[in-house]
Amino acid sequence: xxxxxxxYNNVAGLTKTCKIDFIGGxxxxxxxxxEYDATIEYFITLDTNAQDTASVKLPTKVVRYNxxxxxxxxxxxxxxxxxxxxxxxxxVDDMIFDxxxxxxxxxxxxxxxxxxxxxxx
Numbered sequence: 001x002x003x004x005x006x007x008y009n010n011v012a013g014l015t016k017t018c019k020i021d022f023i024g025g026x027x028x029x030x031x032x033x034x035e036y037d038a039t040i041e042y043f044i045t046l047d048t049n050a051q052d053t054a055s056v057k058l059p060t061k062v063v064r065y066n067x068x069x070x071x072x073x074x075x076x077x078x079x080x081x082x083x084x085x086x087x088x089x090x091x092v093d094d095m096i097f098d099x100x101x102x103x104x105x106x107x108x109x110x111x112x113x114x115x116x117x118x119x120x121x
Contacts, residue, residue, distance in 0.1 A: 052116035
């Protein structure tokens with residue numbers, strides 16, 4: 001199953017698209033507990049043809065478990081949290097936030113490399 005997400009920037013008046021592929025697993029479960037999450041693999045990919053502010057294509061994000069956090073699989077992008085996502089929606093929201101806003105190197109002591117924000121010009 002695949003979903004195309006349109007991201008609109010009101011200031012720039014432009015729309016970017018992100019394709020979310022649900023390759024396997026039980027993606028319709030609204031919430032996951034830690035014991036169940038340890039046994040199920042989702043294989044969700046988030047891909048966009050959008051570029052960062054240096055005109056480099058943004059990377060594809062891959063999620064296997066709800067514990068695969070946006071920053072180096074160790075921290076969430078929106079907050080300094082290492083708690084697994086409570087739902088698939090939370091996971092996708094945080095990954096999209098990261099594609100749009102980027103992050104600094106080692107943000108929230110995650111050991112991640114820097115990623116520039118999405119380009120809107």
